[in-house]
Amino acid sequence: MKALVLGGGGREHALVRALSLDPGVTSIHCAPGNPGISDLAENHVINVTDGLAVTELAARIRAELVVIGPEAPLVAGVADALRDRGIPVFGPDQAAARLEGSKAFAKEVMEAAGVPTARARVCRNASQVSEALDEFGAPYVVKNDGLAAGKGVVVTEDRAAAERHARECGRVVIEEFLDGPEVSLFVLSDGAHALPLLPAQDFKRAYDGDEGPNTGGMGAYAPLPWAPTSLVDEVLESVVRPTLMEMNRRGMRYQGLLYVGLALTSRGPRVVEFNARFGDPETQVVLDRLATPIGAVLQATDTGGLGSIGSLQWKAGAAVTVVVAAENYPGDPAKGDLIGGLDAADALDGAYVLHAGTDWDGARDVKSNGGRVLNVVGTGADLRQARERAYEAVSRIELRGSFHRTDIAERAAAQL
Ligand code: AMP
Ligand code: GLY
Numbered sequence: 001m002k003a004l005v006l007g008g009g010g011r012e013h014a015l016v017r018a019l020s021l022d023p024g025v026t027s028i029h030c031a032p033g034n035p036g037i038s039d040l041a042e043n044h045v046i047n048v049t050d051g052l053a054v055t056e057l058a059a060r061i062r063a064e065l066v067v068i069g070p071e072a073p074l075v076a077g078v079a080d081a082l083r084d085r086g087i088p089v090f091g092p093d094q095a096a097a098r099l100e101g102s103k104a105f106a107k108e109v110m111e112a113a114g115v116p117t118a119r120a121r122v123c124r125n126a127s128q129v130s131e132a133l134d135e136f137g138a139p140y141v142v143k144n145d146g147l148a149a150g151k152g153v154v155v156t157e158d159r160a161a162a163e164r165h166a167r168e169c170g171r172v173v174i175e176e177f178l179d180g181p182e183v184s185l186f187v188l189s190d191g192a193h194a195l196p197l198l199p200a201q202d203f204k205r206a207y208d209g210d211e212g213p214n215t216g217g218m219g220a221y222a223p224l225p226w227a228p229t230s231l232v233d234e235v236l237e238s239v240v241r242p243t244l245m246e247m248n249r250r251g252m253r254y255q256g257l258l259y260v261g262l263a264l265t266s267r268g269p270r271v272v273e274f275n276a277r278f279g280d281p282e283t284q285v286v287l288d289r290l291a292t293p294i295g296a297v298l299q300a301t302d303t304g305g306l307g308s309i310g311s312l313q314w315k316a317g318a319a320v321t322v323v324v325a326a327e328n329y330p331g332d333p334a335k336g337d338l339i340g341g342l343d344a345a346d347a348l349d350g351a352y353v354l355h356a357g358t359d360w361d362g363a364r365d366v367k368s369n370g371g372r373v374l375n376v377v378g379t380g381a382d383l384r385q386a387r388e389r390a391y392e393a394v395s396r397i398e399l400r401g402s403f404h405r406t407d408i409a410e411r412a413a414a415q416l
Helices: 010-020 051-060 071-075 078-084 103-113 126-136 159-169 231-249 282-289 295-303 342-346 383-395 410-414
Strands: 002-007 027-032 065-068 120-123 140-144 153-156 172-175 182-190 194-196 205-207 211-214 219-222 255-265 268-275 318-325 351-355 358-361 365-368 372-380
Touching (some): 027 051, 051 078, 071 078, 103 120, 103 172, 103 231, 103 268, 120 126, 126 140, 126 159, 153 211, 159 172, 219 383, 231 255, 231 268, 318 383, 342 383, 372 383
Parallel strands (some): 002 027
Antiparallel strands (some): 140 153, 140 172, 205 211, 318 372, 358 365
8 A cells, every 4th residue: 555644743753653563555755854753754845735736746656545744634625625636535524623623613513513612702802701711711722623633722711811812812712611631542443333442541741740832742651541431432332433423414424533522520521622633743653553554544434344343452561651742832933943962862763763843954964943843652562661662762862952841641541
């Protein structure tokens, strides 16, 4: 199988790596890719939100599977363009991707499907905002209605800050605060069958102890030794199947990956958000643990036949990823700084580096080119070992002004 992956972050590096380990995958292309990905795939420079440009590239390289990594091409309708040309694609159509693209739409679907989630109000002006903030009380949760790359949400005790965020966004969703640990569950869907992946946990806040601003995610680990064994089945029943049925009812067959962001509250799991694509950086640890070859599984979400795959196989042990972020992330991150120690980090047993926001500096050197620069992955027999290896590898990276959280998977590893 010839595969084309769209995107150029750590999630796409993980996808390309997983495809490269699949004996059924004969060649891998990526657009735009990054320097790390170029070790495993041929990179192409195109606009990945342009359906025509993507379709032309896919046809030229005779791709038998196009894997769409980020949300922007999905929301732009790139999957539709590929399906129209009969090219198998991993990712939902534009209409179905609104589950991620519009928080208001996602809430409407959840309500119609009876899916447990936070009570919410869509607000268009200051008086609606003020009423909703009164109704739900602090801590306040204010979400930009559109796509915001994981940074459109403000959770705060500070009423003025909540009001300021609402003013800056225009249309917002204001909702009740959900208490409890967060879990990311990814589910593959061909519209009829749902196939769950391993649950993972992400760390959204920028600094240790869940302090600081929300980010796209500062680290992740899988599996979750503390999660109840019934969790996945429960979420399939209460969230995933009703949502997929509701989407079918609306004529929006959901094909690709449904990312279910959950809060495990005292009243049971509640949906915090849906995304229409793999989570970043959770994918980096989940795919590390996947033993089933990934190519045919991703393809089956489009061509049908997920039902005949049965269940996915997972490697024993654990994986932890730590994000090395650029100075000033998530504000206006520093870019263009040389990165040292990549080979030294990769050389460690049970550790490797995925590129998230990097670019070439000349022919051989690599420089930072984004807020989340690297995802350093550690693996091991358990979370404790995976964590040690990840942090040992992080300590070998040299990047001026960079920072990382030191508490990724700390609590889970301590409970072992
Ligand atoms: P979202 O973009 O909807 O995923 O929100 C980003 C992050 O904000 C989530 O991962 C949570 O940490 C936090 N968050 C969102 N909604 C809520 C909520 N209703 N209650 C508590 N935290 C929330
Ligand atoms: N890690 C959160 C996300 O991908 O949205």
